[in-house]
Amino acid sequence: MKKFFIPILIVFLLLTSMSFGSTKLVFTVHWADYQLDGIKDKEGNIVVKGLKQYVEEYMKTHPDVEIEVRSVAFDELLKKIIIDHTGGLPSDVYGLYSLWGVELVKSGILDEPPKDIQNAVRLLFVKPAVDGATINGRIWGVPTEIDNYALVYNKKLLAEAGFKKPPQKWVDLVNIASKLTKKNPDGSIAQYGFAFLAGWDSAVVHPYLALLYSNGGEFLSKDFKECLLDRKEAIEALDAELELFRKGATNTAASVYNFPNGTVAMMIMAPWYETDLKLGFKDKYQETVGVAPIPYLKKPATCGYTWFIGVDSASKNKKQAWDFIRWMTIQTMSNGATRMGELMAKNIGAIPPSRVNLDKFPNELNDLYTQTFVRELIHTIQEPNVAQGQEIKTALMREIVEAWNGRKTAEQALKDAKKKIDEILMENY
């Protein structure tokens, strides 16, 4: 027995001593398989790189670092971060929705980035993305993705009704949407002039915030002590949405997911819907889909949200984690773009928030769909990074939907939302 045991022990010790030499990082994201493994052709060759190919490249040039990529569904990501951290087994690096950052920072879960990274974020990234990664005046990670909203319309349906151009002002949108709505003989709607995105809080709240900002209004006071939704601008903005319901141009049964089958003429949508539209319209995509800025009330504006990459404060390898993030998100390749920018533009289909990337991927960022979203970055106002942001957003969503359903007036719905949101703010500020 001893004869076997000693050589096995030696081999085991050798192997473990080899692994002791490298640092292991765990990187948790919420991406799909193709976004991790890359997009492959029929022969299995990678045509568009995924996160793992960049990670492999890093490990080749940094043999002392081993990176394990883990992916969970979006709905599960925050729970995983919390449970892993509370259980003492945190991931080193996370991809985070900016709104979660406030609670994570407040609870000391996020590590503050090195000064050079903070400076790079301030200098190199677009303003709404910097705002997204800023909590209580400090940068807590590197923005990786910025999403905003624009009007997506069916060019053919508009042209058939005699509209050559998409609406510029909200009043025009209501007018065109009413004319594009068609009814079945039984009174049900066969074609919607407009459909609101619905089903989760951001879907309902972000387009409303876009209208609120467009009307010169504000959601919360600067010090986050008060909700400002009882003001005239806020009520007018929600009333502008309700006008579509009153004119019969939409109802709560309308779904943006019917846009690809040609029964919805206009919707407010984010950049991530592009692939679905291409798949839905196939060879008719170019001639059918149009994108324009959200029709405004007083001035052009849209709402944005950000994802950023951060490091867990309990990570044992914080320096290595930030080194990897710096390499991935700030250092540029020979073409002048960052690796994260390339991954976002080419694979994930999102807008990379670093300015150095915005002109590097014309095929992806200057195409029919995405170019409007990129141009609208100048009108994009980041949703506020407020404590209990998700709870606040859900409270507002509920009241907006109440108004959509005619159960409350715009004024009453927003008054009730303000009451609830003020209670939440009072607990936190």
Place this chain on the structure above:
Amino acid sequence: MRKSLENRTGAGYSFLAPAIIFYLVFFLFPVAFSFLTSFKRWNMLTPFINAPFIGFKNFLDLLRDDLFIMALRNTLFYAILTVSITLVLALFYAVMINKARFSVLWRFIYFAPVVTPQVAIATIWGYLYNPNSGLLNAILRAIGLKGLNWLTDPNVALFSVILTAVWAGLGGSMLIFTASLNNIPQEYYDAANLDGATGFKEFWNITLPLLKPTLLFLSATGLISAWQVFDLPYMLGRNAPAKSVITVSWYTYEIAFQDLKMGKASAGAFLLFIAIFIITLIVLRLFGKEGIEGYE
């Protein structure tokens, strides 16, 4: 003699130990921890020990929260309607199928939804409820009626969820009724026949009283699980107007894992437990001693 008895007691406890440890670790400890949490303000991100003790504030906040009250109301409505409709239909089908030809086939057909995952059921019914392309509205339109917004009309959405829940749960109750029906001795019916009783009289005076323990069991277990309902309302009702479908479990899940208010969520769970406890006691009282003894 004494030593042998001690040995046997020790052996008994050692056999019981795995179950007791499992019960302590996975039931009693979480319940006690959750109870303690309900008096704290804790977001799971900071150490539990540092979370401030806030007395009954979580409970009071819940009772002041109109969303929680709406969730309670929805859950009560859902539980009463789902359980009562399911029991009536299940009993009706059990009596029909018991005497029908190919009863095994019928039982299989009605039981199939019970073994289908709730997520799959919600997805399929989501298609059926689609206001534009769904089968239900197509049928309504074919007979000259106006289609409904099954899941987006606040006055209809909860009924749509109840309809799906009844369809999904009918088979299980029906199977248990069928087993109970088969246990009723034929002699009772023969005697009743001799006395001239037939049809409904037989059912009312023989079948129903002898099914009382089964009714009690199905009512109690049905109400307990209906009060905890989460998956069907959550899957079907996510597009429903804000408060029309939310249930207590959904509410507690949301405030625990979205709002990170674990204390308030634990308080909600305890209020749910109290509600279930009271409802179960009422059911036991309604059916009376006879029902319980019959069941025992």
